[in-house]
Amino acid sequence: MSAIEIVSLAGSIAAVITAVFGLWYQARTLKRKEKELQHKIEYDWKEFQEKYASPEDLTNKWLDGIDSPKEVHEDSLLEIGYPYLAGAPVRRPELFYGRRDLLEECIKCGNGEQMASLSILGARRAGKTSFLRFLEYSLGADRYPQIVPVYLDAQTPIKSCENFYAYMLREAMQALEKRNINIPRAPDLPKEVPYDTLSTFFKQAGERHWRFLLLLDEMENLVKFSNIFDEKFFSGMRALIQIGQVSWITSSFRTVYMPNTTSSPFLNIIQATHYIGPLTEQDARRLVVEPAARAGHFFEEKDIEAILHSAGRMPFLIQKAALLLYKSHISNVRGEEARRQLASSFTLEMQNYLQSQLTHLTKEEYDTLVQVVRQDEIDEDSHALRILQNYGFVEKVNERYQILGETFADYLYRYSKTAH
Ligand SMILES: Nc1ncnc2c1ncn2[C@@H]1O[C@H](COP(=O)(O)OP(=O)(O)OP(=O)(O)O)[C@@H](O)[C@H]1O
Ligand SMILES: [Mg+2]
Secondary structure, three states: OOHHHHHHHHHHHHHHHHHHHHHHHHHHHHHHHHHHHHHHHHHHHHHHHHHHOOHHHHHHHHHHOOOOOOOOOHHHHHHHOOOOOOOOOOOOHHHOOOOHHHHHHHHHHHHOOOOOEEEEEOOOOOOHHHHHHHHHHHOOOOOOOOEEEEEEEOOOOOOOHHHHHHHHHHHHHHHHHHHOOOOOOOOOOOOOOOHHHHHHHHHHHHHOOOEEEEEEEOOHHHHHOOOOOOHHHHHHHHHHHHHOOEEEEEEEOOOOOOOOOOOOOOHHHEEEEEEOOOOOHHHHHHHHHHHHHHOOOOOOHHHHHHHHHHHOOOHHHHHHHHHHHHHHHHOOOOHHHHHHHHHHHHHHHHHHHHHHHHHOOOHHHHHHHHHHHOOOOOOOOOHHHHHHHHHOOEEEEOOEEEEOOHHHHHHHHHHHHHOO
């Protein structure tokens, strides 16, 4: 090989090496740029999510990463807590007493050939929410696989009809999801959906033989916002029973009419009205005895009598009185002394509650109550007397009307003397 050929070969080799190196360098630069870009996209996406994800998404995501607290054995919980619950609605079925007839009625509404709707009326703290929650629990998927109870709270803050439709749809989908472990997780919904989305859901679920029992608590709250929930809204709610397999169980203090009227598009679908009144004597007694017994505490007969004498048979009052006596006993005050304390501390504790009950009554109802407490002559056929019996304020014993619960009777007697 000549010198010229050697130089030219070396030149070619150098050119190839340079080209290969150049390509390698370019590839490396591209790879680095790609990595940088990828990183930037990931970063921007994260920033975008954090900036625009809804607060619910963020809190849910945060909660998803948190484990449940470690389980505490039931017995030790009872040792720490109190066996009575007086205030919040009852959520644990074993703490719910009585109301079996009403429960049967409601289950029949969902289970009959054709579904039917009911209205439940009850005074403040009578146990309306507790009952609806117990009904929800009682309609277990194992016994009633086709009925989906959907608890709806009309006290939930609602901004528009579309907002309420979205709330209803979300609750119905979640209730359906709970029934059936084999279905995919219900999708997240926007805060507002049109009525058609809701009605189509019930229509299609009905075609698949799902029945929905809509348990609407605190219904009177909806008519308070007549600027939002107008006649058209109530007609739409009523129409759902024709569109799908749907019925309503509503709860309120009074029958709910449209503002300034004595009618509502809803009323004519209600098959029957039931009252949540006092417990039967047997259930009232069980409510006194069993919770304490579960906590290893046994009231003597005179204690049980003292509680029922002071409280009457409305479960909220029983729970309050039983709790007070239970607390005295565990702080080692017992017997007559504890029962005396119960009488005075119960009156004091219940004052605001009793007063608020009176403010919810009509004048006719209040006057009738006062006649009963004073043992004046009363009109036995009066509408007010019947309503007071239904609510559990008054009962007839041995041909005489009396106020349920000595504490309420005493309070009313004193109040009627001072009130104008
Ligand atoms: N069936 C029941 N068994 C045992 N306790 C009950 C029962 N029903 C109601 N209670 C008692 O009454 C309290 C009030 O119940 P709940 O909140 O369900 O009444 P409500 O009628 O929904 O009241 P509100 O008028 O305030 O909505 C509960 O904390 C509980 O102490
Ligand atoms: Mg309630």
